[in-house]
Amino acid sequence: MKRIAMIGLVLICLLVTVGMILPVSAASSYVRGDADGDGTVTILDATVIQRRLVELPTPSFDARAADVDGDGLNITDATWIQRYLAEFENIHHINETVTIPNPTEPQPTTPQPTRDPYELPVVPKK
Ligand SMILES: [Ca+2]
Ligand SMILES: [Ca+2]
Numbered sequence: 001m002k003r004i005a006m007i008g009l010v011l012i013c014l015l016v017t018v019g020m021i022l023p024v025s026a027a028s029s030y031v032r033g034d035a036d037g038d039g040t041v042t043i044l045d046a047t048v049i050q051r052r053l054v055e056l057p058t059p060s061f062d063a064r065a066a067d068v069d070g071d072g073l074n075i076t077d078a079t080w081i082q083r084y085l086a087e088f089e090n091i092h093h094i095n096e097t098v099t100i101p102n103p104t105e106p107q108p109t110t111p112q113p114t115r116d117p118y119e120l121p122v123v124p125k126k
Pocket of ligand 2: 073
């Protein structure tokens with residue numbers, strides 16, 4: 001009995017150690033407008049938003065994807081999805097994947113041009 005308990009303890013320690021060593025990516029992504037999270041934007045996504053707004057149950061709901069215009073969830077989000085499906089102008093980039101970077105990963109930076117602080121200003125020729 002002690003042997004089984006010892007093996008279990010070793011396995012738990014091993015799993016904890018592996019979990020601490022392996023990098024866990026916190027980056028996540030979603031499809032803008034995919035309110036139900038099935039990977040595609042359909043009329044069901046507009047319906048899910050409408051149901052959510054009147055507090056009816058929804059089987060699944062992704063608040064980040066549902067707020068397509070970034071001003072909080074409201075009926076306009078369902079309208080934007082309907083407009084997208086009707087092939088109106090897609091100004092909110094509906095059906096595009098949004099990736100949220102891991103805040104601990106270094107972000108690529110654009111090199112800034114260096115300027116000599118003692119450089120004389122350029123005077124345009126007349
Ligand atoms: Ca969907
Ligand atoms: Ca919104």
